[in-house]
Amino acid sequence: MKNGRKIDLALEAKEFFEDHPEKKSTLPGVLVEEETLFGLPLTRVKILDGQGEDALGKPKGTYLTLDLPDLPRDREEILNAARAVAAMLEELPDLPQEGLVLVTGLGNRQVTPDAIGPRTTDRLLVTRHLVKSLPEQFSDLRPVAALAAGVTGTTGMESGEVIAALVKKLKPVCLIAVDALAARRQERVCRTIQAADTGIVPGSGVGNARMALNKENLGIPVIALGIPTVVDAGTLCMDLMEESGQEFDPSAFRTEGAEWFVTPRNIDSQVDVLSRILGLGISTALHVDFSVENVERLTT
Amino acid sequence: MKNGRKIDLALEAKEFFEDHPEKKSTLPGVLVEEETLFGLPLTRVKILDGQGEDALGKPKGTYLTLDLPDLPRDREEILNAARAVAAMLEELPDLPQEGLVLVTGLGNRQVTPDAIGPRTTDRLLVTRHLVKSLPEQFSDLRPVAALAAGVTGTTGMESGEVIAALVKKLKPVCLIAVDALAARRQERVCRTIQAADTGIVPGSGVGNARMALNKENLGIPVIALGIPTVVDAGTLCMDLMEESGQEFDPSAFRTEGAEWFVTPRNIDSQVDVLSRILGLGISTALHVDFSVENVERLTT
Amino acid sequence: MKNGRKIDLALEAKEFFEDHPEKKSTLPGVLVEEETLFGLPLTRVKILDGQGEDALGKPKGTYLTLDLPDLPRDREEILNAARAVAAMLEELPDLPQEGLVLVTGLGNRQVTPDAIGPRTTDRLLVTRHLVKSLPEQFSDLRPVAALAAGVTGTTGMESGEVIAALVKKLKPVCLIAVDALAARRQERVCRTIQAADTGIVPGSGVGNARMALNKENLGIPVIALGIPTVVDAGTLCMDLMEESGQEFDPSAFRTEGAEWFVTPRNIDSQVDVLSRILGLGISTALHVDFSVENVERLTT
């Protein structure tokens, strides 16, 4: 996560149509749908072809955004949100029905708002070692492996390098990369779950050398799953100005706010709940024979 | 800590004179001095009498503010800042030369920017139990006790109630209360250490019932030691506007930002360093026979 | 918790009758019963009068021991164990039906096997502040307060001193003290929950001055709730010898093992589950209008 620089395609696609509602049904090569998944609003933007790519300036693919009206608190609400996450992932055409899946948590475990990726990997139903060591007993189980790739400042490696090495070694059929995002609007922080099958650029890269995690670089489909946990300080300010009906010129804002987090006071407990939802949701999507309750039992 | 509501006397007194430099030498009943302590800038405001109280709208007492140009990183810089904290405390007339001192850490240990009080208590040279159980061996040692008083939401008690109960039981000669503060200016966050001998109001109190920790309520001198670790979102916004030369009307800002923290990205490591400085500084001030290096050795 | 020294009345009473089954129905002034609570085996020993006190060498009171055949993993198993803990507490004659209850977690939060007390206080439904600040809205709610009293080495105070001060100030009708215990048998570690209405001696006291938390000292009933989390090294050794049919002389064992923990490899997750059970159980016992599911919802 790096304020204001994270590529954040799913939310951007959603916001484009919020700002231009008239285009929803007219843009060629773009399909926009709204529905509800387990009672939660979902926005689906599909860019179908080159025409759609030109119209939105984004690569072909499926971009999903799930809204959480409130932070799930109750166990039943948590399981419900996890079911919706599982359904989001299952509808992405790039998630294969079988074969080894590698899940990576991006971001810095030591910095709470950035820890959502690593903490999600802690909560997965990981199975590759079982399938490998006892293939007969676990023949029905899909192999899943997971690694929090660390941050460059403490590993000396880009996340992309670590992942690329593992992809080459393990030959998974798909990578799921989980990361914390920076939101442009305060109201989205910890209230939006995004998925896209177009990959992700880890936020903590070194200068220009940051390597995208995508099919082009890794040779396998990359599903990005993210939740905004901070809002850019400049953005927050603009929001507050706008609400108060005052004039402002965003370009005048300096970048000093960029090293600052604007984050909810209770971010620790929010990250805890959201990691649990993502862990349950991913595991349920990957282990199709298991209900979310099964997964919960096996990962507590 | 509660954004925008923490009584923050030392810094306010300092800022008054930054905004009204012409009054520095003219306000009756007020003494303002600037010097350096171990190379760090110190502002000392003394309100000497009723005239001074009227002029500044604050109670009689000594208000000290130490500036840290940068976060101390190097061990030598940390020890140096601790020496300055010890010197600040030692010059407060309300810190008795001997007798039991109770130190309390206010704030929520689970919320990083609010944890500076509890984490400081973890780093103190606590001695009351030694003096009490082996009085002959430790006859030269000053008794010191410490407790993180918790937050009302998890204890069901105000910090002030817990402290008042302990003060009644232990009969210390002085209370030192350590807390995280909210700054009005981004540049002060984690860069200012404040001390005053006029007490403190715990930020996490319940409605109007919040009980001040001061001599009036507790019957003993109360020294408040604080470091701002967050900035109010509205304030941050005003700062950014001002820098960009734009007009703004602060009254228009809504209070929604109040439950949000604006905090440095690396707040975890900053709180760690600052708690270490406060713990070393308080312990060195209380155990006058010990150098800061002695204290460091005994508390690592 | 201090290996081998914790007064551990409930378990001792239970073990006495395991070693002397013939006495179960014959000891005058002692009532021994075995039943199941929510499917879990419960041993109830009541010492009814002076005759019983002489026979067992323990004070009059009720001693309950609940066995957990396995560590509850599943949420339903956790809720079930919590229901049994609530039922244990509710049957103790010393738990008043209404009025403020203070819960204290004894032990060292920084040392995993000793952290069960403090972590239980984190998981309680604490209400005193609500009842106090909004008495009309919360007139039906029982006031509950909680504090982890810390350990002498870091507070300079005995737990008993902190608790006594709070009892004097808050005037609760009852104290519930939660602590980690040392077991004499490996098989009991993390598999036994004990309750007694005869008080407790905090394990981490200073020399001989350790103050018992009981009715005599505090003036209110004290319910002790404990779970063994370590086994004494000497005890473990004797168990292993016995199993292998070898001779041994326990008195020959030196005390060097006393500063060592023998603890299950996954003690972190076991302490986590057990604290959750105790927190849910205590809260359900105190808030009689709430089911364990209600409590779970409000404390997650």
Place this chain on the structure above:
Amino acid sequence: MKNGRKIDLALEAKEFFEDHPEKKSTLPGVLVEEETLFGLPLTRVKILDGQGEDALGKPKGTYLTLDLPDLPRDREEILNAARAVAAMLEELPDLPQEGLVLVTGLGNRQVTPDAIGPRTTDRLLVTRHLVKSLPEQFSDLRPVAALAAGVTGTTGMESGEVIAALVKKLKPVCLIAVDALAARRQERVCRTIQAADTGIVPGSGVGNARMALNKENLGIPVIALGIPTVVDAGTLCMDLMEESGQEFDPSAFRTEGAEWFVTPRNIDSQVDVLSRILGLGISTALHVDFSVENVERLTT
């Protein structure tokens, strides 16, 4: 770390000569030396050739064991121990003078006595990313990368698989693997630092498939650095029996103790200090232009 199964060559070699002092100067192909490094006793066993391999049943290589008479507490003692660790590493012929070094921390970060490897990686002076992105400014700096490889139960991968993938990708000239060990003698726990240039077998492998980290498997020299943090329960028992002069038959001990840790009560703080020593020592050995004080400044 897995009780009783960790290959623990350096200590074994040392203990062989403690048990057979007469062989010290007579075994062909084996060189045994004792000296002190920065005041700390060092045992050096070199197996020089096939004769030595046959005599000791271990592969050719250098095995070093450093004794810490007490846990270093004082900063100066910590730096001194780190200097000794650096000197140990520097004398191993397999540590190249220049080129990228990969350091891996083995073991489970969530289980305190097993966390010494991961926590050591947190404390390294990692530089590969600096050298790579700004080669001109950092031309004198040796590139160092680090990763805690996780444990199979949470990653689905053996540590060896993760490391092998990274070695293939990064092509380091050497791997340093840091791990917690199980000691056979209580007195060695947290008091011995071992280094050998013959590789290591991660303790948490899956069944028989555990892959050794050594030159044969990885194609580069592997230096193992380890500290025992637990003692096997059966071993502890034998030690206690022996001290009390009783007979015992070790073969009679069952394996139930194997899932139990016997560990010092204050293991948390001991692991903290020891990780700091290893981190400083490794970094000082790798960055030969830096003193241990330089490294301390850059990694605090």
